[in-house]
Amino acid sequence: MRFGQTSEQSAFAAALDDLLSSSEVSAVSRDWARGETGPGLDLWRHLAELGVTALLVPDAYDGLGASPVDLTVAFNRLGYHGVPGPWVETVAVLPELLTQVDEGKALTAIASGEVLATLAAPPRVPRALDADVADHVFTLDADAMLQRGDPGSRRQSVDPTRRLFEVLPGDTAGIVDVGRALELGTLACSAQLLGAGGRLLADTVTYANQREQFGKPIGAQQAVKHLLADVRVALDFAAPLVHNAAVELDAEAPTA
Numbered sequence: 001m002r003f004g005q006t007s008e009q010s011a012f013a014a015a016l017d018d019l020l021s022s023s024e025v026s027a028v029s030r031d032w033a034r035g036e037t038g039p040g041l042d043l044w045r046h047l048a049e050l051g052v053t054a055l056l057v058p059d060a061y062d063g064l065g066a067s068p069v070d071l072t073v074a075f076n077r078l079g080y081h082g083v084p085g086p087w088v089e090t091v092a093v094l095p096e097l098l099t100q101v102d103e104g105k106a107l108t109a110i111a112s113g114e115v116l117a118t119l120a121a122p123p124r125v126p127r128a129l130d131a132d133v134a135d136h137v138f139t140l141d142a143d144a145m146l147q148r149g150d151p152g153s154r155r156q157s158v159d160p161t162r163r164l165f166e167v168l169p170g171d172t173a174g175i176v177d178v179g180r181a182l183e184l185g186t187l188a189c190s191a192q193l194l195g196a197g198g199r200l201l202a203d204t205v206t207y208a209n210q211r212e213q214f215g216k217p218i219g220a221q222q223a224v225k226h227l228l229a230d231v232r233v234a235l236d237f238a239a240p241l242v243h244n245a246a247v248e249l250d251a252e253a254p255t256a
Helices: 007-021 027-033 040-051 068-081 087-100 104-112 178-210 222-250
Strands: 119-120 136-140 144-157 165-175
Touching: 007 040, 007 068, 027 040, 068 087, 068 178, 068 222, 087 104, 087 119, 087 136, 087 178, 119 165, 136 165, 178 222
Parallel strands: 119 136
Antiparallel strands: 136 144, 144 165
């Protein structure tokens, strides 16, 4: 098993970092939370140009047919930079489901970055993220029936950038096998959270080295150092678990 990234994956991560570091993502997120989605949609298209939206779309629909490991590379960086939008739904979950019901036109548009898509799958995911912005809204019921839908009432979230909506079911797309799609969604979410954890730690270390108390940075105190080290260790233990899960999913192993 390969435990590190390939040179291509490292270059992909670096390209994402270069783009996102120069894109004022914090300002984009604040606008997104207020419902001003223009800057976020522009960023979506730029990320699509780097291939993020095409990762799991099959070659037959102009996608990259990439691996789950490639997916974790992208979502780690999306999480690190706090990029808003229904990325897990559009990039990780729906390509697997839409391939099963032969939604080729939607898949091609997802791959190119022309459209956003979102999904509610109660009880696991009772509401759809950014349904008012998404071009395609779906709901998945307990019987694995995939249906198109329309945005319903908006619900409050503790994170203002996560704009949650009820979904009103519409036309039926078909019966799907949800197992792998939900596993890929869980994997992408895990990689995203790992990236977010890394960013929170990095920002906290920066703050601890700047904030002074009693004439010296608080980061010089042993108690603070130990807390930050504990977080570093936790993230370093989580990273290979996420990577191994991606490898297992790629191999379709029963232990994934």
